[in-house]
Amino acid sequence: MQILLVDDDxxxxxxxxxxxxxxxxxxxxxHSGDEGLNAFKSGNYDGCILDVKMPxxxxxxxxxxxxxxxxDMPILFLTGAIQxxxxxxGLALGxxxxxxxxxxxxxxFLRVRNTLKRSANQQKQADKSVHQIGQYRFDVATRExxxxxxxxxxxxIEAKLLQLFCESDNGIIRRxxxxxxxxxxxxxxxxxxxxxxxxxxxxxxxEDPAIEILNVHGEGYQMVxxxxx
Amino acid sequence: MTLNTEKLVSLLxxxxxxxxxxxxxxxxxxxxxxxxxxxxxxxxxxxxxNTAHSLKSQCRYLxxxxxxxxxxxxxxQPDSSHDLSLFPPVF
Numbered sequence: 001m002q003i004l005l006v007d008d009d010x011x012x013x014x015x016x017x018x019x020x021x022x023x024x025x026x027x028x029x030x031h032s033g034d035e036g037l038n039a040f041k042s043g044n045y046d047g048c049i050l051d052v053k054m055p056x057x058x059x060x061x062x063x064x065x066x067x068x069x070x071x072d073m074p075i076l077f078l079t080g081a082i083q084x085x086x087x088x089x090g091l092a093l094g095x096x097x098x099x100x101x102x103x104x105x106x107x108x109f110l111r112v113r114n115t116l117k118r119s120a121n122q123q124k125q126a127d128k129s130v131h132q133i134g135q136y137r138f139d140v141a142t143r144e145x146x147x148x149x150x151x152x153x154x155x156x157i158e159a160k161l162l163q164l165f166c167e168s169d170n171g172i173i174r175r176x177x178x179x180x181x182x183x184x185x186x187x188x189x190x191x192x193x194x195x196x197x198x199x200x201x202x203x204x205x206x207e208d209p210a211i212e213i214l215n216v217h218g219e220g221y222q223m224v225x226x227x228x229x
Numbered sequence: 230m231t232l233n234t235e236k237l238v239s240l241l242x243x244x245x246x247x248x249x250x251x252x253x254x255x256x257x258x259x260x261x262x263x264x265x266x267x268x269x270x271x272x273x274x275x276x277x278x279n280t281a282h283s284l285k286s287q288c289r290y291l292x293x294x295x296x297x298x299x300x301x302x303x304x305x306q307p308d309s310s311h312d313l314s315l316f317p318p319v320f
Binding site for chain 1: 239240241242246249250253254257275279282283285286287289290301
């Protein structure tokens with residue numbers, strides 16, 4: 001499993017990385033919020049460990065940016081003696097856990113393991129889910145779309161895109177975030193591919209006139225399912 | 230001032246890791262302390278607070294709680310007056 005560790009403590013953080021690697025994780029270490037965000041954008045991580053207090057971009061700001069790209073990414077914060085306000089801010093950002101410095105490596109490992117296990121279980125549940133989209137029924141696990149003249153077996157990318165629409169707020173997905181979550185980068189060529197996949201979904205869902213996938217200028221796309229009257 | 234590595238070994242898991250921590254700390258301490266003093270002298274409060282934060286964390290690992298408490302005060306209120314006479318130039 002891949003972990004992104006962002007901590008500006010040059011003495012402790014290499015030892016943290018080594019300890020977790022000895023436990024079987026692959027750890028990418030960065031020493032600032034900006035470097036951490038770049039690493040996150042170019043990697044494929046199962047979880048993040050972020051130091052709260054770092055110069056320039058702190059751990060909370062970094063977590064906000066990570067959540068925009070990957071809302072369900074497990075995040076564990078490293079912190080000094082934490083103030084109530086900080087704890088509330090972290091919880092508001094959906095912190096999965098906190099660990100206070102000085103921490104024992106064993107405790108860190110156990111918290112990371114538990115957090116990742118919880119997240120994996122939630123992901124399994126999500127992958128088992130079935131979404132109702134107008135007259136259609138989309139089974140995430142099998143990538144099967146029912147409700148048209150015949151069942152359509154979606155490709156992995158088509159299914160991932162449709163899942164993003166189903167799980168997003170108001171059916172809106174930002175273009176950059178869709179590219180990140182499907183292909184792991186924001187490459188222009190992949191952007192063109194995204195347009196193609198959106199067109200394919202429009203075709204697959206075209207039997208139900210209540211369903212539309214709209215272009216949202218400067219933002220991305222929105223899947224709208226109007227209530228039938 | 231002597232370093233208490235017993236607590237460090239229990240936190241980091243092995244004597245080898247503790248030894249490496251101590252070596253890095255000893256190596257970086259003079260430079261970081263100088264940076265802290267300079268930031269306080271220049272009234273660069275943000276930099277002083279960040280440097281104090283970093284040093285504080287390392288002192289806590291080494292059980293240097295008196296120093297860590299002073300550093301915590303500097304981190305919270307860098308623009309107050311602080312007694313740095315307890316800080317050894319080297320470990």
